[in-house]
Amino acid sequence: MAQATEACSPPRANSLDLTPPPPPSPPLSPPASPLSNPLVNSSSDHKDACSRDPFIVHNGHKFNLSAVPSRVMFYRNMYWEDFQGETLESLRSGFLKRTPTLLLEVEDDKYIFDFTRMLQVHVASKSFRSIAWIDERGKPFFPVKFFDHDFSQEKMEEDHGRAAEKENKKMEEDDDDKSDKRNEKMEVCDVSGSKTQSLGPKPKFPSTKLLASDDKMYKFASNLFLKHMTKVDPQAVVTNVHEFKVMGEFGRVRKDVLERQIEITEAKRGKANVVYAWYAAPTFHVAGILALGFDLPDHKNSGIQLPSLGAGIFLADVESPQYSALQYPVHQDPEKHVVLCRVVLGNVEKVHIESNQTSPSREEFDTGSDDPKNPNWYVVWGHDMNRRITPICVVSCKTTGIVPVEWKIFFCEIAILPKLISEIKKRIPIFNVPALNYIYEMFKCKMVSGDVFIRQFRSIVGDRVIWETAKAIMRS
Structure with a gap:
C-alpha cells in the first residue's frame, strides 16, 4: 500500500576494481x-x-x-x-x-x-x-x-x-405537485356558491412533519414535556410539535447507526440503557441537528469556565426539561425549541459540570451525568455523539422555566496554573516542552479558549502527570 x-x-565495482564496495x-x-x-x-x-x-x-x-x-x-x-x-x-x-x-x-x-x-x-x-x-x-x-x-x-x-x-x-x-393537487381537491363550494380553501402551514424545520394537535405523537411529546415543565413553570404551553422524519440515504444511515450502537452497547455492557432526553437550542441550531446531526457548540469566548461543556452534548433528563439549555442561552427567546432525543447511554459515570473532564475517565464508562442514580442531565462525549443520539421530535413552547445556569470560575485553578506549568516542565520529556510552551503562551494571550487549552494540555502532558504535579503543589 x-x-x-x-x-x-x-x-557495483567493475571487474578490474579490487577496492571493496563502500559500506x-x-x-x-x-x-x-x-x-x-x-x-x-x-x-x-x-x-x-x-x-x-x-x-x-x-x-x-x-x-x-x-x-x-x-x-x-x-x-x-x-x-x-x-x-x-x-x-x-x-x-x-x-x-x-x-x-x-x-x-x-x-x-x-x-x-x-x-x-x-x-x-x-x-x-x-x-x-x-x-x-x-x-x-x-x-x-x-x-x-x-x-x-x-x-x-x-x-x-x-x-x-x-x-x-x-x-x-x-x-x-x-x-410539495409543489402535492400542493397543486390538494388545491384542486380542497376547493369545495358551499351553499352560497363561494369557495373555501384549507391548506396547513409548512414545517418550520427540515426533515420534519408539522403535527396536528390530535396526532398521537403530538399528544405524547406535549404531555411528556408539560408533565414536568409545569412543576417549574405552571404557565408553560406547547405551541407546536415537529416530528423528525427519516428522509433519503443520509437519514437511513443515521437510523441504522443508532440501532447498530444499541447492539454494540448491549454486547459490551450487558444493556444499552436507552432513554429519552431533552436538548434546547436556537432555531438555526435545531435545524442543523435535524439536517446534518449534532455538532459541538463553539464557545470561543468561554475562557476556562466551560471546559466540559465544549466537549460533548449535554441533554436534560426526560423529567427535568428545565436543564435542557445547558449549552445555549435560549431563555430570552419568546418561543423556545426543545428536541426530544433518544439516547444510548451505556454505562454512566458521575461528571462535575464545572470540571475539566472531556471524555470518559475510564474504559468501562460511555457517558456521564450529574447523578447516575437520580440524573438531572447527561453528557454524551463528542467522539460518538451522533452514534448515541437521534432526534425524535421538536417541541416548540413558551415558558420561563428553561433558564441559563450560573457558572463559577475556580480561582484556585487560575492561581496555581503558572506554578503547575513550571513544575510539569521538569517532569516531562524535553521534546514536549516547546509544544507546552506554545499552547500556554497562546492561552495567556487569549488566542485560544480555556477548553482548547485544556484539551491540548492533557494531550501533551497526560492526566497522570497533571494530577500528580497538582497534588504535590497543594501539599507544599
Whole structure:
C-alpha cells in the first residue's frame, strides 16, 4: 500500500576494481531525495529550502532521534487519535527503513505522511494535520505546533451537502405537485356558491412533519414535556410539535447507526440503557441537528469556565426539561425549541459540570451525568455523539422555566496554573516542552479558549502527570 522513495544503492565495482564496495549508509541517515511535499515549494538548493521550512526547523530532528514507533497518532477535533491496522503497519515499516515521507492510500484517498515535518497531507486538497508518535522505547514525539483537520468530516460534509441539496430540491418539487393537487381537491363550494380553501402551514424545520394537535405523537411529546415543565413553570404551553422524519440515504444511515450502537452497547455492557432526553437550542441550531446531526457548540469566548461543556452534548433528563439549555442561552427567546432525543447511554459515570473532564475517565464508562442514580442531565462525549443520539421530535413552547445556569470560575485553578506549568516542565520529556510552551503562551494571550487549552494540555502532558504535579503543589 505504501509507495516511498528510498536512498539509491551504491554502484557495483567493475571487474578490474579490487577496492571493496563502500559500506552501506547508517540506518539513521535520511534518503537523498525525499518524496516532495505539496505544502513546500521546490527549490534547487535543498539545504537552503530546509533551513527556511518552519516544519523542518522545529520538528525535523525528532525523526532522527526516534526509534521505530509503537504508536502513531493524528490530531483531529482537538484530540490525538491512533492510526490502526494496515495503516499503522505501513507507517512503522516506512519508519524502520528511515523513509521520511510515505505515500499511502487510506480509504480510497491518497495521503503523504511526512515524518520530518510531522504532517499528514491530503494529496487532492492539500489539507494537512499534525501527526505524532511514541517509539518502542516509550519516548513521545510531538510537534511544536498542532494543526487540526478532519479529512473525513470535510468529505462527509461535502457529500451531505450535495445529498441535502438534492433531497431538498426533490422535496420542494414533490410539495409543489402535492400542493397543486390538494388545491384542486380542497376547493369545495358551499351553499352560497363561494369557495373555501384549507391548506396547513409548512414545517418550520427540515426533515420534519408539522403535527396536528390530535396526532398521537403530538399528544405524547406535549404531555411528556408539560408533565414536568409545569412543576417549574405552571404557565408553560406547547405551541407546536415537529416530528423528525427519516428522509433519503443520509437519514437511513443515521437510523441504522443508532440501532447498530444499541447492539454494540448491549454486547459490551450487558444493556444499552436507552432513554429519552431533552436538548434546547436556537432555531438555526435545531435545524442543523435535524439536517446534518449534532455538532459541538463553539464557545470561543468561554475562557476556562466551560471546559466540559465544549466537549460533548449535554441533554436534560426526560423529567427535568428545565436543564435542557445547558449549552445555549435560549431563555430570552419568546418561543423556545426543545428536541426530544433518544439516547444510548451505556454505562454512566458521575461528571462535575464545572470540571475539566472531556471524555470518559475510564474504559468501562460511555457517558456521564450529574447523578447516575437520580440524573438531572447527561453528557454524551463528542467522539460518538451522533452514534448515541437521534432526534425524535421538536417541541416548540413558551415558558420561563428553561433558564441559563450560573457558572463559577475556580480561582484556585487560575492561581496555581503558572506554578503547575513550571513544575510539569521538569517532569516531562524535553521534546514536549516547546509544544507546552506554545499552547500556554497562546492561552495567556487569549488566542485560544480555556477548553482548547485544556484539551491540548492533557494531550501533551497526560492526566497522570497533571494530577500528580497538582497534588504535590497543594501539599507544599
